[in-house]
Amino acid sequence: MLPVIAADPAPLTFDPATTALVIIDMQRDFLEPGGFGETLGNDVTLLQTAVPPIRAVLAAARSAGLLIVHTREGHKPDLSDAPPAKLERGTPTARIGAPGPMGRILIRGEPGHAIVPELAPIRGEVVIDKPGKGAFYATDLGAVLSARRIATLLVCGVTTEVCVHTTIREANDRGYRCVAIGDGCASYRPEFHRVGLAMIAAQGGIFGWVSSSAAEVEALGGAR
Numbered sequence: 001m002l003p004v005i006a007a008d009p010a011p012l013t014f015d016p017a018t019t020a021l022v023i024i025d026m027q028r029d030f031l032e033p034g035g036f037g038e039t040l041g042n043d044v045t046l047l048q049t050a051v052p053p054i055r056a057v058l059a060a061a062r063s064a065g066l067l068i069v070h071t072r073e074g075h076k077p078d079l080s081d082a083p084p085a086k087l088e089r090g091t092p093t094a095r096i097g098a099p100g101p102m103g104r105i106l107i108r109g110e111p112g113h114a115i116v117p118e119l120a121p122i123r124g125e126v127v128i129d130k131p132g133k134g135a136f137y138a139t140d141l142g143a144v145l146s147a148r149r150i151a152t153l154l155v156c157g158v159t160t161e162v163c164v165h166t167t168i169r170e171a172n173d174r175g176y177r178c179v180a181i182g183d184g185c186a187s188y189r190p191e192f193h194r195v196g197l198a199m200i201a202a203q204g205g206i207f208g209w210v211s212s213s214a215a216e217v218e219a220l221g222g223a224r
């Protein structure tokens with residue numbers, strides 16, 4: 001029998017063979033002082049809450065043999081993939097590409113671009129580098145998921161209303177069933193986190209489902 005995840009607006013039956021765990025942008029640039037998130041004026045400590053729940057789901061997903069995808073937001077060192085509209089926006093303390101304590105802000109290969117050590121990818125896991133907020137835009141994520149016949153995405157990471165939401169919206173329009181892991185997502189703005197999750201499950205699940213790390217670990221345990 002296929003496992004079932006307790007979720008809003010309704011429980012979801014899923015096949016582990018066609019399900020992927022997608023961890024969005026758990027990078028030092030967003031979670032640690034001196035990175036992109038802090039240059040935008042945010043309290044980056046707020047994002048730490050997502051790390052233990054993601055660790056728990058990641059361990060369960062590895063045991064259950066799920067496809068695991070990590071994404072990283074960032075740009076090429078020459079910034080050729082960074083549109084001026086993104087580079088020029090706002091009044092950050094340091095712009096994308098400027099030097100910082102963790103290397104150049106939001107640039108691939110720099111220390112700040114790395115995924116936090118607690119959630120580091122291991123051999124066999126997919127790492128998608130993305131220049132935008134959504135994980136499908138200008139990446140080969142769609143091709144990777146198609147090759148594995150993936151139909152359901154368990155999605156977590158940061159931030160809830162920016163890269164997690166954009167990715168879930170992109171995935172929903174591409175026909176994937178998306179389950180946001182509520183406590184495995186976080187935002188610099190707690191009210192945006194709360195409302196962002198509510199928006200996914202509203203109207204009978206207009207963008208997908210919202211679950212929790214505990215519910216996912218339980219469902220994945222049954223999938224082994």
Ligand code: TIU
Nearest residue numbers: 025073158159162163164
């Ligand atoms: N600023 C903010 O909330 N998020 C981002 O810029 N990127 C991601 O969400 N990863």
